[in-house]
Amino acid sequence: MVQEFKSLLEQFKKVSIVTHKNPDADTIGTALGLYEILKNEKKEVEVCNAVGILPNYLDFLPHFAKIKRQIDFDKSLIISCDSGSIDLLGFDLSSRVIVNIDHHKSNTNYGTLNIVNEKCASASQVAYEFLKNDFTITKNTATCFYVAMVTDTQNFTTLNVTNRLFNVTSELLSRGVNIAEVNRNLTQRKSLSSLRILSSTLDTLEFYEDAQIASLVATQESFKRTGATVVDTVGIIDYGIALATVKIAIFIMELEQSLKVSMRSNFADVSELAVHFGGGGHRLASGFNIDKMDIKELLNNINKEIKKRGLLDEL
Numbered sequence: 652m653v654q655e656f657k658s659l660l661e662q663f664k665k666v667s668i669v670t671h672k673n674p675d676a677d678t679i680g681t682a683l684g685l686y687e688i689l690k691n692e693k694k695e696v697e698v699c700n701a702v703g704i705l706p707n708y709l710d711f712l713p714h715f716a717k718i719k720r721q722i723d724f725d726k727s728l729i730i731s732c733d734s735g736s737i738d739l740l741g742f743d744l745s746s747r748v749i750v751n752i753d754h755h756k757s758n759t760n761y762g763t764l765n766i767v768n769e770k771c772a773s774a775s776q777v778a779y780e781f782l783k784n785d786f787t788i789t790k791n792t793a794t795c796f797y798v799a800m801v802t803d804t805q806n807f808t809t810l811n812v813t814n815r816l817f818n819v820t821s822e823l824l825s826r827g828v829n830i831a832e833v834n835r836n837l838t839q840r841k842s843l844s845s846l847r848i849l850s851s852t853l854d855t856l857e858f859y860e861d862a863q864i865a866s867l868v869a870t871q872e873s874f875k876r877t878g879a880t881v882v883d884t885v886g887i888i889d890y891g892i893a894l895a896t897v898k899i900a901i902f903i904m905e906l907e908q909s910l911k912v913s914m915r916s917n918f919a920d921v922s923e924l925a926v927h928f929g930g931g932g933h934r935l936a937s938g939f940n941i942d943k944m945d946i947k948e949l950l951n952n953i954n955k956e957i958k959k960r961g962l963l964d965e966l
């Protein structure tokens with residue numbers, strides 16, 4: 652398959668690397684790592700995000716400042732990173748040649764070339780394993796791929812962390828990744844608004860079904876009061892799943908036009924649940940967006956669906 656990728660690269664002088672809406676460290680890290688690889692191949696490369704609200708806590712990543720809101724290249728090869736569906740990219744990509752690099756179980760294989768491996772813990776692991784033998788992996792690329800792995804696995808604690816992932820990590824470190832510097836950047840540069848939205852969201856914590864389900868809510872009012880944006884809410888949902896009795900945590904964010912719902916679980920398949928509501932994701936971490944409605948009613952609907960599917964019964 653790497654031959655197919657190489658021949659696609661030969662056909663295009665320009666490459667547009669596209670990240671998904673509500674970008675996280677995996678989509679950004681994978682894209683920026685690829686940017687350097689393709690620059691070294693003497694390609695003209697751009698990195699694009701349709702929404703433009705970037706996770707600024709990742710601004711220490713090489714080339715972060717190059718990410719732009721629009722696709723400027725007309726006849727470029729598109730490479731999408733960490734996106735399970737074409738809609739999540741937010742660009743009109745009809746009639747474009749797309750290389751789809753991802754690890755979501757729900758990936759719809761929308762690419763011309765689909766490099767999708769749901770066994771990988773991050774899209775960056777997919778990219779690394781695919782490219783490592785045929786392309787130069789610099790320290791910068793290794794750093795971007797490593798940060799994507801650390802964050803997508805919540806510091807190597809998710810179920811998809813494997814022996815193979817640690818081997819990949821080890822290979823990345825041998826390319827010169829400075830772990831201490833990465834750790835400091837990821838853990839000790841939080842914004843004040845992210846701490847304030849954490850505090851106000853924890854106040855909303857509620858439990859259902861004998862505390863097997865937990866909910867957290869961030870309203871428009873609390874976003875305005877704390878000055879936080881969606882980017883500042885990274886990691887909040889992990890507090891929902893922290894209590895020993897909780898099997899599924901639901902985090903609802905009220906955006907200007909819609910509600911954004913994230914779900915976490917410690918064994919039940921919440922990706923199916925997300926697909927039911929029009930979203931997608933991983934078995935233990937998923938989400939969806941829905942038109943604005945009463946939040947209590949939405950929580951009720953999700954709880955009903957959880958019961959209907961027997962998601963609390965397993966094990």
Ligand SMILES: [Mn+2]
Pocket residue numbers: 677678733754772773774803
């Ligand atoms: Mn990912």
